[in-house]
Amino acid sequence: MQKKSIVSAKQEPNEKYKDKFTGDFIIKNLLEKNDSREQEMYYVTFKDGCRTRPHIHASEQILIAAEGKGIVVFAKRILIEPDDITKTEVEIEKTFMMEKGDVICVPAFMLHWHGCIDNNEDFTHIAIRKRTELENIWF
Template sequence: MKKHELEKVSDFALGAENLGLAPYFIGKSYLSLLNDQEVDIYNVTFEPGCRNNWHIHHGCGQILICVGGHGWYQEAGQEVRSLKSGDVVYIAAEVKHWHGAAKNDAFAHLSLTVPTEGASHEWLEPVTDEAYNKLKIQ
C-alpha cells in the first residue's frame, strides 16, 4: 500500500515510518505524536498485514481508540478481537497482548498512555504467520 493511501485511513496525521520500533513489528507502521502533555497520544497506522509482537506494558496501562480500517487485538489466553473504527480497547498494566491490521486492510488507532515513573514496555515473541493467517474478519 502506498503512503498516500495510508494517509486516508484516518483523519489524523500519518506521521513518519516507525523505524525505532520496527524490530518489534511485522510489516510497516507509522507513528504521529498528537499530544505529550499529561497523556501521551499517538496515532499508530499499520499497513495491511502489519502487527506488533506480543508485549507487556509494565507499570501503566494503555487505551486504544480505533480510528480507521480493520484490525485485531488479542490478550494472552483470550480469543482474538476484531477491531474497527469507533472501538475502544482498555489494556491493563502487566497484560500480555498484541494488536495490528487485518491481512488485507490498513488500520489506525490512537494509543493513549499516562507517563508513569518506572514504566516500561517488554517486547516478546512475534505473532506467528500461522496464527495470524487463520484470522478472518466476520
C-alpha cells in the first residue's frame, strides 16, 4: 500500500455507474484491490441534486460527509405496481441529514440511497465497505 491522496485519486469512468445515479456525479476509487484486499473506499461527489438509486450491499457501508449537505434514506421496502411502474411507492424507515464530518453506518442488506439534499448544491462523501463476492442489488 502506498500513500493515497483524494486530490490525485483515479476517477472511475461514469459509464460504469451511470444507471446507478439520478444525475451527474464523480467517483474516485481510493483503494484498489492491490491496496486492500478487504476494504473498498470511494470519494463520491453528487452534482446538482444527484442521488444514488435505491440499492442493497452485502456488507456494512460507512458514509463520511466531506463537503456540502446530503441525505441518507433507509427504506423498509419498495412497492412496485406491476401494471404501472410510475405508481411505485417507497416505505421509508429512517432519514438522515448529513453535513461535513457526519458519519453514518448503513447496515448490510439495508435498502437505502444517498446523495444531495438540494438541486443546486453538490454533496461529497467517502464511502467505505468490505469487499464481497456478492454484487450490489440496484432498483
